[in-house]
Amino acid sequence: MLFRSAERIRHLEQQVLYLLEEKRAALSALEMAATLGNFETSLNQLDDPTVILHETASRVRTLVRFKAVSVFLVDEEDSRFYQAYCDPGQRGPAFEREVDALIEDKTFAWALGRNKPVLVTSQGGEQLMLHALTTTSRTRGIFLGILDQDKSEILDTALMLLTVILLASAHALESFELYRRNREINRELEQNLARLRASESELKRARETLEEQVRERTAALAETNQQLSGEIRERKASETQLRESEAMVHALLDASTEIAVLLDPEATILAVNQMGAALLGDSPENLVGVNLRDRLPEELAATRLPAMAEARSSKACIHVRDSSRGRHYDSHICPVFDSRGQVSRLAIFARDITRELEAEAEIRKLSQAVVHSPSLILITDADGTIEYVNPKFTQVTGYSLQEAVGKRPSLLRSGRHDDEVYAQMWGTISSGQEWRGELCNRAKDGREYWAMTSISPIFDEGGTIRHYVGVAEDVTKKIAQEEHIKFLALHDALTGLPNRNLFMDRLTQAISFAERHKTVAVVMYVDLDDFKQVNDQLGHEAGDQVLREAAHRLTRCIRTADSVARVGGDEFVVILQDIQKEREIELVAKRVLRRFQEPFTAGGVQCRVGASVGIALCPDDGRDVDTLLRKADMAMYAIKRGDKQGYRYYRDREA
Numbered sequence: 023m024l025f026r027s028a029e030r031i032r033h034l035e036q037q038v039l040y041l042l043e044e045k046r047a048a049l050s051a052l053e054m055a056a057t058l059g060n061f062e063t064s065l066n067q068l069d070d071p072t073v074i075l076h077e078t079a080s081r082v083r084t085l086v087r088f089k090a091v092s093v094f095l096v097d098e099e100d101s102r103f104y105q106a107y108c109d110p111g112q113r114g115p116a117f118e119r120e121v122d123a124l125i126e127d128k129t130f131a132w133a134l135g136r137n138k139p140v141l142v143t144s145q146g147g148e149q150l151m152l153h154a155l156t157t158t159s160r161t162r163g164i165f166l167g168i169l170d171q172d173k174s175e176i177l178d179t180a181l182m183l184l185t186v187i188l189l190a191s192a193h194a195l196e197s198f199e200l201y202r203r204n205r206e207i208n209r210e211l212e213q214n215l216a217r218l219r220a221s222e223s224e225l226k227r228a229r230e231t232l233e234e235q236v237r238e239r240t241a242a243l244a245e246t247n248q249q250l251s252g253e254i255r256e257r258k259a260s261e262t263q264l265r266e267s268e269a270m271v272h273a274l275l276d277a278s279t280e281i282a283v284l285l286d287p288e289a290t291i292l293a294v295n296q297m298g299a300a301l302l303g304d305s306p307e308n309l310v311g312v313n314l315r316d317r318l319p320e321e322l323a324a325t326r327l328p329a330m331a332e333a334r335s336s337k338a339c340i341h342v343r344d345s346s347r348g349r350h351y352d353s354h355i356c357p358v359f360d361s362r363g364q365v366s367r368l369a370i371f372a373r374d375i376t377r378e379l380e381a382e383a384e385i386r387k388l389s390q391a392v393v394h395s396p397s398l399i400l401i402t403d404a405d406g407t408i409e410y411v412n413p414k415f416t417q418v419t420g421y422s423l424q425e426a427v428g429k430r431p432s433l434l435r436s437g438r439h440d441d442e443v444y445a446q447m448w449g450t451i452s453s454g455q456e457w458r459g460e461l462c463n464r465a466k467d468g469r470e471y472w473a474m475t476s477i478s479p480i481f482d483e484g485g486t487i488r489h490y491v492g493v494a495e496d497v498t499k500k501i502a503q504e505e506h507i508k509f510l511a512l513h514d515a516l517t518g519l520p521n522r523n524l525f526m527d528r529l530t531q532a533i534s535f536a537e538r539h540k541t542v543a544v545v546m547y548v549d550l551d552d553f554k555q556v557n558d559q560l561g562h563e564a565g566d567q568v569l570r571e572a573a574h575r576l577t578r579c580i581r582t583a584d585s586v587a588r589v590g591g592d593e594f595v596v597i598l599q600d601i602q603k604e605r606e607i608e609l610v611a612k613r614v615l616r617r618f619q620e621p622f623t624a625g626g627v628q629c630r631v632g633a634s635v636g637i638a639l640c641p642d643d644g645r646d647v648d649t650l651l652r653k654a655d656m657a658m659y660a661i662k663r664g665d666k667q668g669y670r671y672y673r674d675r676e677a
Contacts, residue, residue, distance in 0.1 A: 071095070071198055075107035078165075078191040085180040085187070086151070087170040092117040093155070095163035095195070103163065117166055120144050124152070134161055139181050141173055149173060153184065155192040159460075159474075162192045178534065200476075204456045208478055211491065215480065224377065232373065235280060239371060243358065250360055281351070281372035284358075287334060287365055289314045289327075298372075322351075326370075329355050334365050343375075350376045398473065398494040404487050406430050406448070418496055420466030431492070436464040451477050451490055460497070471498045514588040516566055517573035525587035525595055529647050532585075532599040536640050539600065543640040544607050546596035547654035548576065548614065551632035551666045553592040556624060564624035568631055571624075575617040579610060595651070611635050611669040618667070634661040635669035643672045 075093050082091065092114070093107040103121065108114040123145055124130040133140040133152040144150040149169040155162040165188055169176075281301055284293040291309050299306045302317040309317065318326060325344040332340050339356040351372045358367035398418055401410040411419075411426045419426075419434060426433075432444075439462065450457040456478045464470055473494040480489040512524040520528065529545065536543040550572060557565040569592065576586045576594055585597040596614075601607060618633040636658025644650045653672040661668050 071106060071195055074191060074194045074198060078187065079107065079109055081187050082165070082167065082184060085184050086167070086176055088151075088167040089148070089170045090117075091165070091167040093163055093165055094121060095155075096161060098199070106163070116146075120150065120166070130164070134164060138185055141169075144168065153188050155188055155195065157189075157192050157196050159196070162195045165191075200458050201456075204458065204476060204478065207476075207493070208456070211478070211480065228375075235371075239369075243356065243369065247359060250358070250366065281353075281370070281374070283314065283370040285314055285330075285368040285370065287368065289330060289368070291317075292367065298370075301372075326353070326355070329353075330368055330370075334368060349374055396495075398492075398496070400426075400431065400492040400494075402431065402490045402492075404489065406490065409489070418465065418471065419463070425466075434463040434465075436462045436470050438462040438470070447477065451479050452487070454479055454481070454487065460501075461494075471496055472501050473497065514573075517570050517588050519573050519577075519594075520585060520587040522587065522589045525585070525589060525597070526647055528585045528587075529597055529650070532597050533640050533645060533647070533650075535599055537645070541599070542601040542642075543650075544596075544598035544601055545638045545640070545650045545654040546598070546611065546614070546669075547636040547638075547651070547658040548594040548596060549634050549636075549658050549662065550592040550618075551634055551662075553631055556622075556629055556631060560625045560627060560629065564627070564629075567624040568622050568629070571622055572618075572631070572633075575620075576614065579613045579617060595654070607637065607639075608669075611637065615667065615669065632667035634658050634666050636661065636672070637669060638672045 078093070079091050082088070091107075091109055092105060094103040094117075095106040096102070097104055103125075105114060105118055105121075108117055121130065124133075124142070129142055130152075133142075134154045134156075137154050137156055140152045142150050142152065151165075151167045151169055153165045155164060281298040282293075282295045283291060283298045286292055291312050291314055294302070294306050294309050296306060299309055301319075302309055302314075304312075304317070315323065315327065322344055325342050329340045329342045332338075334357060339354055342353045342355065344351055344353070352375045353370060353372040356369045356371070357365040358369055360366040393412055395412055395414060398415040399410075399412040400408060400415055402408050408426050408429050408431065411421070411423055415426070416422055421433070435444075443459075443461075447457045447459070456476065458474075458476045460472055461475050462470055462472050474497050475492060475494040477490055477492045479487045480491055482488050512521060513519065514521045529543075532543040535541070550568075553565065553568065556568055569588075572592075572594070573586065573588065576596065580586060580596060580598065583599060587595050587597075589595050596610070598607065598610060614633060614635060618631065621628045621630050623629075636654045636656065638644065638650045638654035638657060640650055643653045657670045657672040657674075661670050
């Protein structure tokens with residue numbers, strides 16, 4: 023297992039030079055990475071992602087030399103990729119042609135699933151590096167760069183930091199998008215609240231005005247009735263007083279902010295103010311002496327005329343609400359009595375309530391939007407006490423409005439998050455900022471669900487926080503589906519073990535670990551003996567049972583840090599890392615053989631299936647995945663050619 027002395031010395035010298043260069047590059051890259059995201063303005067103030075992409079391109083160029091770089095982002099509306107950044111600009115069309123070709127031959131999709139640098143050859147024969155821009159929730163885009171150096175010159179550290187930087191860039195892009203959306207929601211909420219406050223103030227003023235006007239009109243009518251009674255008792259002596267009284271009535275009508283019309287019992291207009299004249303389409307002077315029936319709009323006549331007849335016959339004030347030409351009116355038709363108690367006049371007072379009704383409709387519309395929202399909505403006071411939850415909240419959590427109001431949002435805690443998470447959340451919103459993140463909550467029935475949650479403070483005119491609004495989307499199914507898809511892509515469907523793709527990645531990591539820490543990484547190629555007889559004699563279903571049990575036995579033979587993968591029909595690979603002594607390898611190999619000496623039960627029948635194990639070591643037998651796997655396979659076939667059911671190192675294959 024040991025190198026010859028001269029070769030070992032040369033190897034160590036090369037390793038020292040490599041590590042020095044890697045250390046220098048790592049320090050430089052880490053210093054650069056520490057400043058990633060230091061933009062001139064905060065993310066919640068950016069109008070577009072250009073600053074993020076420019077910053078990302080600058081950082082990436084410090085790690086790897088590129089002739090040109092470009093970033094393609096996912097369009098939010100149609101999920102297509104578009105070129106969001108290119109440097110230098112004149113190579114933009116060339117990048118778009120390269121992307122079209124990569125999409126067509128499936129390389130683009132393959133690179134998106136790798137989440138690490140991928141090298142391919144461009145149409146022009148240049149080396150093209152691809153790297154996905156992904157977060158835990160979605161793919162944000164992909165980075166493309168044309169290399170200006172040989173791929174062998176690129177340090178592993180540079181590639182790993184490149185991945186860190188692009189991951190940070192993806193999260194910055196997602197944060198930018200979330201901030202942008204939240205700004206829109208906050209603006210809409212602020213506008214709606216402003217309209218609500220304005221409507222409430224207007225309604226309050228209108229009520230106060232109406233009450234005051236009613237008092238004024240009541241006093242005026244009482245005074246007028248008193249004057250009319252005196253005029254009837256002393257008709258001749260009170261003609262002058264009558265004229266003065268009528269003048270006073272006209273003055274009161276003109277001073278009114280409402281529509282006011284005075285009629286005789288036959289509906290002839292005796293007096294009308296400016297607002298009433300505008301409704302009837304003429305001047306007050308021209309309308310005096312005209313019958314109201316001839317000037318009243320058709321829509322109003324249908325309600326006012328019957329009400330006038332009722333007021334005259336019942337001698338009672340009649341309240342009417344009606345509409346005309348897109349306007350809405352609230353009217354009172356009041357009889358005026360003479361000294362004999364007979365109705366001598368009809369006074370009509372009407373108020374345009376169109377704006378009030380529109381405000382009420384707006385409030386109802388906003389209320390319906392919240393009630394029927396597909397998102398969970400929760401509103402608390404400034405202390406965090408729940409004031410309102412919408413039906414979607416009740417549907418998902420199981421808590422009714424009555425059960426939730428007066429409680430705190432902590433009734434939804436699942437226990438999956440540390441107290442620090444909630445402390446950070448309340449610290450953010452209490453400082454006037456919006457908080458967004460995924461929370462695992464617990465429903466009333468104990469069921470856990472995941473929610474993408476946004477919590478925003480609501481301020482009054484003085485800038486004081488009065489409420490908090492939480493909007494959440496149930497993403498439980500989405501997260502479960504994504505995790506299932508990821509698992510299927512990297513695991514064998516029959517045994518649940520890692521598949522070849524995941525095995526290759528883990529072996530790459532084990533090789534890197536061995537080189538960094540001067541330890542040994544081991545590849546064991548395990549092939550089942552006489553497995554074909556099981557399939558031929560007992561059927562493929564029985565064979566599948568044997569494979570699942572074989573996977574289980576292999577897993578029990580290794581440490582938690584080690585790995586087992588299925589790479590073929592009856593072929594498995596074991597990865598052992600951080601091995602210090604050869605005895606550790608032999609213990610695992612012997613343990614595997616003992617496990618496979620035990621009979622298997624398949625299809626209700628016991629059968630025996632042995633194992634042949636080929637072993638290759640890193641660095642002695644190779645320093646790359648393909649070499650180690652091939653040599654372990656060769657060592658295994660050396661066993662197969664012999665007596666089977668044993669283990670052999672690659673170095674001993676000819677022994």
